[in-house]
Amino acid sequence: MARGPKLTKQQQRQVDRRRRVGQTPVGDDLLTGVVVTHHGHDLLIEDDVHKLHRARARRTVGRLATGDRIRWRHDDHGHVVVEQREERVNLLVRPDAYGKKKLMAANIDQVIIVTAPLPWMNPEVVERTLVAVLALPARPLILLNKADLLDKTAPADLEEIETTLALWQGLGFPVIWTSVKTGRGMDELETALAGRTSLMIGLSGVGKTSLTREITPLAGDAAIGEISAFNREGTHTTRASTLYRFADMPGGLIDAPGLRDFPLEQVPEEVLDAGFPEIAEAAAYCRFNDCRHMNEPGCAVLAAVDEGKILARRLRQYQELLKTD
Template structure:
């Protein structure tokens, strides 16, 4: 079992206050006299209004949440009270959530910024040659990872479908990411290529797969964890896109150490909530030039004295990434809800 972090004094006070409060009729969960003493746990599943919490002995308890807890996601370390009657489907209550060392979030049109998974060490950006390799989509996920300060790793799946020439072309396309410091891994569930290297990268880490439907995330999980029994979706004949298969968030453990969070909330990420400056910062090779343009409000297009455009001209920034940046910027304006003011 992973070692639990000790609660801070503030968290202990919060828990103590929660334990003293009587449940009201509008509060979800069982009465206090049906609960056992508080203990530490790890959220390993999220199902609607309930969460599965694993205790330090490895037993999983399905729990309600106190009304004062704003959110609970897979990977959260919590303090909870198991139910005395273990025959009930839902018998425990989560009392408090420990501070998160990292949190993966996504924007929601109605609820603002929503957490998806917590205490993550690395984000595995999964793409594939089928339905299609899109560098722009990879760039979007990289920006999302940079925004929350979680290390991303680029994984290209289904490489067994490439012939020799296509394989060479893909390597050339992905070389630009290696050149700017990202790790890139080519894998195939069918041939086994790269799977040992992937397993080594996941060992003793808490990871999350992100990527569009159809890129083979479930197949990768089944290959890494045969007992996971992840549902695998087909590619739609009409759209050429993958079918959604994951329906509930869960944390899966590797026998040799480490865990993987699988969540339907990480299929796609919109970036409309980011200020333009934050998007620009999310392109890591841009950073050394930021703040040096002639005009403070430089749009990095045809503005005179633009250092980014000059860097493209000298080969310090790739034209592909520069074009992708502007494509994402244009898409943010289109996706932003009408009620949302443009970020400053």
């Protein structure tokens, strides 16, 4: 049987190393992996068998986000170097307070918007986030965590929370109520996570990290320690988006730093309609096809607001987002 060319000692060491960890090269001796988290220029990546490696990327690779699929190699000194970034399925970007774009995560199947009775997130922030998720596109999931605190919530606040969640659910957005303390909704959440790469976002203090550690047993072992040390996190602080794998099912969960708002830039009108389906449905009966639902005669949307079928604040937000298109 014909044999291939003889390998150098360095090439043979690389082949032997891959055999030990069960990896497969992808052209030009590159290995595949995923970005788990980053701190400045330092990366933590995951190989094909979910082993973690500290890495650096070539400048030509550009900015990387958690969830990016990459190709890497060991250099002559044994250091892990990211050589390429594969094409992204999607990328969630959020402008910061200074207008600079922050890469939150890439290749996301689902975004979990986590709220809690305290601190309760402004509904308009949730709704802007829903539109951003639909624009990716990805599946949105609204989660009310710390449901055990509802018994201690003031009646007026409780009514607002229940009414708002019922509104979103009635519009077709899935809603789950969870409590790490009582176990409520955890099985339902795990079912929603299985087989998907999900990003979890919300205000600081809503319990995202506690949820992550409850759902992913791997986040309670050496892996979480290595990731926390790499990110220089506190016990209850998430400083950078971080990908965690599940122990007994495919998929993964990305825990992101807390956010207070989700400003949007250009939003396609069809995506906006998906985020405000009650307005899109009523708009089909407007007198004019190009009705902007401001003060046009025969506007079915304004009539629906007057009749209490559409919330005035929802229409106001729709109009504001429409202007950014």
